[in-house]
Amino acid sequence: MGLLGQPTQEKIVLALALVLCLGFALLLPGFWTASNLLNLVRSVSILGILGVAMALVVIGRGIDLSLVATMAVAVAWSLQLAESGMPMAQALAFGLGFCLLIGLLNGFLIAYVEIPAIFATLAMGTAVYGFGRYFLFSLDIVYMPPDAHALTWVGQGTLFGVPAPIYMFALVSALAFLFLRYTRQGRYLRSVGDNLLAARITGVPTRPIILMQYMISSVIGFLAGCVTAASVASMNVRISNSTLIYDVILVVVLGGIGLSGGKGGIRNAIVGTLLIGVLLNGMTIMDIQYTVQNVIKGIILLTAIVIDTLLNPRDEQTAQQGDI
Amino acid sequence: MTPILELRKGTKLYRGVAAVKDVDFDLNPGEVHALLGENGAGKSTLTKMLAGVVEPTSGDIFISGEKVALPTPADALKNGIAMVYQETSLVPSLTVAQNLYLMDDKPFHRLRGIYIAGQQFLQSLNFHVDPAALISSLGAGQKQMVEIARAVHHNAKVIIFDEPTATLTPEEKYQFFALVGRLKKRGVSIIFISHALEEALQISDRITVMRDGEHVVTDHTSNFDRELIVQAMVGRSLTEELYGSFQDRQTRQPGRKVLSVQNLSMGDVVRNTSFSVFAGQITGMFGLIGSGRTETAKVVSGVLKRDLFHGGNVQFEARPVRYRVPRPAVKDGIIYVTEDRKSEGFFETMSIAYNIYLGALAGGQADSPIISMKEMRTLAEHWTKALNVKAINADAKVIELSGGNQQKVVVAKALVQKPKLVIFDEPTRGVDVGAIAEIHQLINKLADDGIAVLVISSYLPEVLHLSDRILVCRQGRVVEEFDGSQAKEESIMFAAVH
Numbered sequence: 001m002g003l004l005g006q007p008t009q010e011k012i013v014l015a016l017a018l019v020l021c022l023g024f025a026l027l028l029p030g031f032w033t034a035s036n037l038l039n040l041v042r043s044v045s046i047l048g049i050l051g052v053a054m055a056l057v058v059i060g061r062g063i064d065l066s067l068v069a070t071m072a073v074a075v076a077w078s079l080q081l082a083e084s085g086m087p088m089a090q091a092l093a094f095g096l097g098f099c100l101l102i103g104l105l106n107g108f109l110i111a112y113v114e115i116p117a118i119f120a121t122l123a124m125g126t127a128v129y130g131f132g133r134y135f136l137f138s139l140d141i142v143y144m145p146p147d148a149h150a151l152t153w154v155g156q157g158t159l160f161g162v163p164a165p166i167y168m169f170a171l172v173s174a175l176a177f178l179f180l181r182y183t184r185q186g187r188y189l190r191s192v193g194d195n196l197l198a199a200r201i202t203g204v205p206t207r208p209i210i211l212m213q214y215m216i217s218s219v220i221g222f223l224a225g226c227v228t229a230a231s232v233a234s235m236n237v238r239i240s241n242s243t244l245i246y247d248v249i250l251v252v253v254l255g256g257i258g259l260s261g262g263k264g265g266i267r268n269a270i271v272g273t274l275l276i277g278v279l280l281n282g283m284t285i286m287d288i289q290y291t292v293q294n295v296i297k298g299i300i301l302l303t304a305i306v307i308d309t310l311l312n313p314r315d316e317q318t319a320q321q322g323d324i
Numbered sequence: 325m326t327p328i329l330e331l332r333k334g335t336k337l338y339r340g341v342a343a344v345k346d347v348d349f350d351l352n353p354g355e356v357h358a359l360l361g362e363n364g365a366g367k368s369t370l371t372k373m374l375a376g377v378v379e380p381t382s383g384d385i386f387i388s389g390e391k392v393a394l395p396t397p398a399d400a401l402k403n404g405i406a407m408v409y410q411e412t413s414l415v416p417s418l419t420v421a422q423n424l425y426l427m428d429d430k431p432f433h434r435l436r437g438i439y440i441a442g443q444q445f446l447q448s449l450n451f452h453v454d455p456a457a458l459i460s461s462l463g464a465g466q467k468q469m470v471e472i473a474r475a476v477h478h479n480a481k482v483i484i485f486d487e488p489t490a491t492l493t494p495e496e497k498y499q500f501f502a503l504v505g506r507l508k509k510r511g512v513s514i515i516f517i518s519h520a521l522e523e524a525l526q527i528s529d530r531i532t533v534m535r536d537g538e539h540v541v542t543d544h545t546s547n548f549d550r551e552l553i554v555q556a557m558v559g560r561s562l563t564e565e566l567y568g569s570f571q572d573r574q575t576r577q578p579g580r581k582v583l584s585v586q587n588l589s590m591g592d593v594v595r596n597t598s599f600s601v602f603a604g605q606i607t608g609m610f611g612l613i614g615s616g617r618t619e620t621a622k623v624v625s626g627v628l629k630r631d632l633f634h635g636g637n638v639q640f641e642a643r644p645v646r647y648r649v650p651r652p653a654v655k656d657g658i659i660y661v662t663e664d665r666k667s668e669g670f671f672e673t674m675s676i677a678y679n680i681y682l683g684a685l686a687g688g689q690a691d692s693p694i695i696s697m698k699e700m701r702t703l704a705e706h707w708t709k710a711l712n713v714k715a716i717n718a719d720a721k722v723i724e725l726s727g728g729n730q731q732k733v734v735v736a737k738a739l740v741q742k743p744k745l746v747i748f749d750e751p752t753r754g755v756d757v758g759a760i761a762e763i764h765q766l767i768n769k770l771a772d773d774g775i776a777v778l779v780i781s782s783y784l785p786e787v788l789h790l791s792d793r794i795l796v797c798r799q800g801r802v803v804e805e806f807d808g809s810q811a812k813e814e815s816i817m818f819a820a821v822h
Contacts, residue, residue: 182694183695184685184693184695185693187681187682188685194674195668197667198662198667198669200649201650201660201668202654202686202687203651203654203687203741204686205649207649262673262674
């Protein structure tokens with residue numbers, strides 16, 4: 001209240017991140033240094049980019065569980081093609097095309113066949129991983145050809161001392177922000193997430209918008225995959241089976257983008273990412289076990305949701321009938 | 325006589341705003357007490373305090389003269405107070421008997437046992453419902469019967485009905501009234517919230533009218549008539565202005581034929597219906613629930629896709645059309661204004677301005693790919709002023725407005741799309757009396773401006789008041805047409821039910 005206005009989950013999470021920052025800065029030697037802070041943001045850049053992709057879909061009342069599998073398989077295929085002699089640019093174009101196709105399929109299943117997004121994309125993720133693993137490459141890890149300097153920069157380069165992945169994160173966030181806020185399609189996407197039936201009756205092309213939203217998320221995912229591959233000079237397809245996809249959803253929900261659609265924006269995804277970044281960095285410096293880190297992540301998420309529910313109670317009265 | 329249930333100085337605040345203020349209310353044993361008032365008058369909140377759903381901010385509740393606290397609905401039920409809601413609280417996937425005995429303190433029920441007990445019990449109430457039927461397979465009226473039976477089973481001495489007749493067909497309503505009579509004979513006291521004044525006058529012993537969260541008047545029903553109640557509800561006499569002298573009204577002449585529907589069918593709901601709508605005229609469409617009015621309108625405007633069992637054709641502006649989604653219909657100028665604004669009317673996370681602007685974006689009136697805040701402001705300012713939307717400013721969220729103002733925003737979102745044909749489906753449902761007059765004025769103005777208007781309503785005075793022509797629907801088709809200036813209430817109703 002007061003200066004800060006109504007406390008929203010976004011503000012709570014931001015405050016929590018700042019408090020953690022302050023605590024770590026006072027207690028942990030080496031936390032509050034330029035290099036560590038850059039490292040902190042760098043380490044969550046990929047998570048952040050994926051978070052933005054997921055945020056766009058969730059705001060449109062969907063969810064994309066195939067995001068990580070698609071990115072891993074598409075990028076690994078690109079690398080495989082490049083290794084077998086195709087020019088890097090062409091190989092990447094194939095990978096991008098693969099992502100667009102998967103996004104289109106997801107969107108088609110959800111918008112036209114009307115399968116719930118969670119099932120359609122879950123099945124799609126499994127299918128994509130299996131397909132890639134069997135038909136496109138033979139090993140789980142595909143290495144980057146040594147001559148792909150341009151791509152390497154995206155993951156390992158720096159500009160004015162700031163690592164390239166941070167620029168990529170900033171760029172994707174800025175573009176997504178502008179798209180959602182200032183374009184007609186962005187408004188359509190939000191209207192579909194808020195109330196699909198109302199959007200349809202108003203004349204919003206709801207089905208094309210749903211197609212678009214899954215294609216965008218796939219493409220942003222591809223970008224995240226490129227950054228991943230470039231920073232470690234390889235792509236490990238097993239990442240599809242890791243908990244990464246849940247971390248992505250965690251970032252989105254933590255930032256305050258309601259899974260019921262229409263709520264929140266790109267800012268929320270960024271705030272969620274930063275909190276996770278600070279937390280993981282601090283815990284790593286403190287040398288806390290990975291499994292314990294998961295417990296702490298889970299508790300943080302629950303806490304954020306509980307605080308939000310306490311501060312912004314769902315008013316049963318207005319929610320149900322609007323008649324006092 | 326000690327009242328069986330009494331509330332003294334009851335107050336309920338929501339975020340500092342009083343929904344109910346210092347209200348005294350009492351219910352005598354064996355009495356039917358009607359509770360009337362506009363939307364937002366505080367009727368629901370008052371009864372929810374009595375049923376333990378809402379905790380009073382201050383005030384005391386007495387049962388047969390003894391002070392009690394009712395923190396939860398279960399406590400109220402223990403004290404013999406049951407509430408029957410508009411939306412039923414039955415479990416749809418269980419059977420009637422299972423629902424009846426759901427809250428008994430027994431870990432297991434033998435199905436056979438409860439079916440037999442249920443059968444006997446339902447028969448004793450003269451309800452014809454199969455105890456083994458699934459709730460989800462029942463109609464609205466039967467669900468309500470089960471809900472009432474459950475209240476009686478729990479030995480309720482007081483049953484509170486929230487808008488019990490809103491979803492019932494005329495036959496079901498008749499049965500409901502008979503049931504209220506039987507309950508009364510068993511010594512049950514009844515509180516009855518309603519919007520239908522005639523019903524209240526017909527079945528209640530006493531009437532309480534509320535306005536803006538305050539108690540206005542309580543008296544024996546015989547001391548009231550329609551006029552007096554409306555006056556108490558609105559604090560001024562609006563009936564004349566609203567539904568007054570529709571008999572000697574001038575009707576508009578039809579302009580060119582804008583919409584022509586021939587032999588349209590869709591499944592079992594729309595059956596071989598034919599009608600036309602003309603420019604510069606209001607065509608009223610009257611029909612009871614289940615007469616296929618809404619579905620006909622939705623098929624015409626592309627909201628409902630015609631399924632395999634379809635037929636017939638639709639001509640718009642002398643051109644055959646067939647819409648599979650609403651978007652091309654909107655582009656052509658057919659706008660459907662929904663009867664259910666909450667689930668398909670407006671965008672609750674967005675401001676008034678964005679809601680209206682989205683209409684312009686989707687309708688192609690604001691067609692730049694980059695949105696313009698300036699254009700949005702101008703549009704919002706124009707339409708909130710034109711429709712007299714009452715809000716702090718255009719940045720207020722639609723969900724925070726009253727029903728009438730929400731409806732105005734939905735209408736603004738439709739009108740911004742420059743329609744040639746507007747279909748209003750129950751334009752004043754859940755709208756307060758003041759806003760009803762404004763919406764009617766607006767609909768009249770649209771017709772005066774030469775737009776074709778189709779108004780669907782199940783409220784006869786509204787249809788009579790607005791329409792230049794009246795179409796009556798029954799069992800999925802338009803069965804009769806009346807001239808607006810000559811139609812009589814009785815003859816329209818006759819056509820609708822026979």
